[in-house]
Amino acid sequence: MAAVDENAAALGVPRKQLMESSGHAVARAVRDVAEPGSSVTLVAGRGNNGGDAFVAVRFLEAYETTTLLLGRAETIGTEIARENWEALERADYDVREVADSRTFELPEADVIVDAILGTGISGDLREPAATAARAIDDADATVVAVDVPSGFDADDGDHADNGVEADRVVTFHDTKPGLEELDADVTVADIGIPAAAERFVGPGDVDLARPIDREGRPYVIGGGPYTGAPALAAQSALRAGAELTFVAAPETVTGEIQGYSEDLIVQPYGSEVLTPEHVDDLVDTAEQYDNVVVLGPGLGTAEETLEAVRQFLESYTGRAVVDADALVVVPDVDTDATLVCTPNRTELERMGGPEADSLPDVAAEIESLAAELDHVVLAKGADDVVTDGDRTHVSRSGTVGMKVGGTGDTLAGIVAALMEGAEPLDAAAAAAHVNGLAGERLAENGGHGYLATDLLEEIPAVLWGERDD
Numbered sequence: 001m002a003a004v005d006e007n008a009a010a011l012g013v014p015r016k017q018l019m020e021s022s023g024h025a026v027a028r029a030v031r032d033v034a035e036p037g038s039s040v041t042l043v044a045g046r047g048n049n050g051g052d053a054f055v056a057v058r059f060l061e062a063y064e065t066t067t068l069l070l071g072r073a074e075t076i077g078t079e080i081a082r083e084n085w086e087a088l089e090r091a092d093y094d095v096r097e098v099a100d101s102r103t104f105e106l107p108e109a110d111v112i113v114d115a116i117l118g119t120g121i122s123g124d125l126r127e128p129a130a131t132a133a134r135a136i137d138d139a140d141a142t143v144v145a146v147d148v149p150s151g152f153d154a155d156d157g158d159h160a161d162n163g164v165e166a167d168r169v170v171t172f173h174d175t176k177p178g179l180e181e182l183d184a185d186v187t188v189a190d191i192g193i194p195a196a197a198e199r200f201v202g203p204g205d206v207d208l209a210r211p212i213d214r215e216g217r218p219y220v221i222g223g224g225p226y227t228g229a230p231a232l233a234a235q236s237a238l239r240a241g242a243e244l245t246f247v248a249a250p251e252t253v254t255g256e257i258q259g260y261s262e263d264l265i266v267q268p269y270g271s272e273v274l275t276p277e278h279v280d281d282l283v284d285t286a287e288q289y290d291n292v293v294v295l296g297p298g299l300g301t302a303e304e305t306l307e308a309v310r311q312f313l314e315s316y317t318g319r320a321v322v323d324a325d326a327l328v329v330v331p332d333v334d335t336d337a338t339l340v341c342t343p344n345r346t347e348l349e350r351m352g353g354p355e356a357d358s359l360p361d362v363a364a365e366i367e368s369l370a371a372e373l374d375h376v377v378l379a380k381g382a383d384d385v386v387t388d389g390d391r392t393h394v395s396r397s398g399t400v401g402m403k404v405g406g407t408g409d410t411l412a413g414i415v416a417a418l419m420e421g422a423e424p425l426d427a428a429a430a431a432a433h434v435n436g437l438a439g440e441r442l443a444e445n446g447g448h449g450y451l452a453t454d455l456l457e458e459i460p461a462v463l464w465g466e467r468d469d
């Protein structure tokens, strides 16, 4: 929800506008349960959940409202909630600050609006929220909860023992996991979030997947006929936050791969291309260290190599990004591994996917392919389609200069690095966006003549640099 919200802001629909819609929806729910002239007490916390209640007050002119803020106004946590509080103060509504939970008294009311805590909660209710929740539960009033009953954790569906028991819940945009199981009447209010905020990958998705630590050790299994591809994938993983990257490659090319970069750890195996005899060792290593594997860059299409890829996927049970020549094997293999497949348009077709000039036009077919494969598919084109067979995103970042060779390898490395901390679909969506934004940065300064190696240096700035939000 936070990601969608931030994407909406980037599309020009700021959170304050959404709060106005949320507050209006809360007021509508109050009108549904009580006649005009009834008394309504709104109990608000200092976050945006409280902000929704401040907005609702302005839509409840026909009622006797009293608004209690749990805490002092100067400690309201967000600017938009504070602005809405100040609007109430200036306009002479009955608003009261509760500075001390020991003196908390809940005015008699027909309806109580619970806006103490929303999705920003962690753990059981602390004071003064706990006292307020107890008073709400003891009161003989219809309780309307804003977004979730306070105490409910929308991430895992747990409800704190000392949380509010609501009669009605007005939740926003989409239902939250676990909400339906509560003994309350739940309605989902449309608050005007554009569908594009969910459809198109945006800054909110990058936020979701942004590594907060330096961790992860992607393991690139690639190289043989080509050497640049595995080196690019490994280097881009480092640029996207990985702590170390390993490249397992035929001994005939490890010197060359190492020669591109002193930052890589290169592990040779004894043949000219990947063959089945190396598979057990590679699987053991990857599983022992719980690496995210990048399987494919530069491996080539020798029959024995594709057989090795098949055997690898059959026995591997960890996480992997499958790219390039390795992709063709995926549809025929039975694997317990968690895969993100990153085909370009030709590889997509070879995997049984649709043929298309524009991937978003065939997003539904790509979604079906992902569902059938039971893996995440990140289909690469001018616009990328990223889907797990259930949810589907389109990444519109990038410029025509990205058609240069090697940008798919940098993408695979970024996906692997982000998968260390994020769910595969989230990692894939964010990686597609980041790779494209790195290209956009280069295009700003030098047209379309940049190289995949140039992308590497832009990745950190795109992931962690100054942002507009």
Ligand SMILES: NC(=O)C1=CN([C@@H]2O[C@H](COP(=O)(O)OP(=O)(O)OC[C@H]3O[C@@H](n4cnc5c(N)ncnc54)[C@H](O)[C@@H]3O)[C@@H](O)[C@H]2O)[C@@H](O)CC1
Pocket: 001, 002, 004, 005, 015, 018, 019, 022, 045, 046, 047, 048, 049, 050, 051, 052, 077, 078, 116, 117, 118, 119, 120, 121, 122, 123, 124, 125, 126, 127, 129, 146, 147, 148, 172
């Ligand atoms: N798209 C969105 O995300 C929108 C969200 N809106 C509202 O914003 C809410 C989320 O707002 P916030 O992120 O500001 O979070 P909350 O309003 O849920 O409150 C967060 C505050 O509660 C405190 N807190 C956390 N756990 C606590 C505990 N166990 N006991 C006592 N205090 C605790 C934190 O210190 C923090 O200050 C949503 O539930 C919804 O009501 C709407 O305004 C509009 C759109």
Ligand SMILES: [K+]
Pocket: 049, 114, 115, 116, 117, 118, 145, 146, 147, 148, 149, 150
């Ligand atoms: K609430």
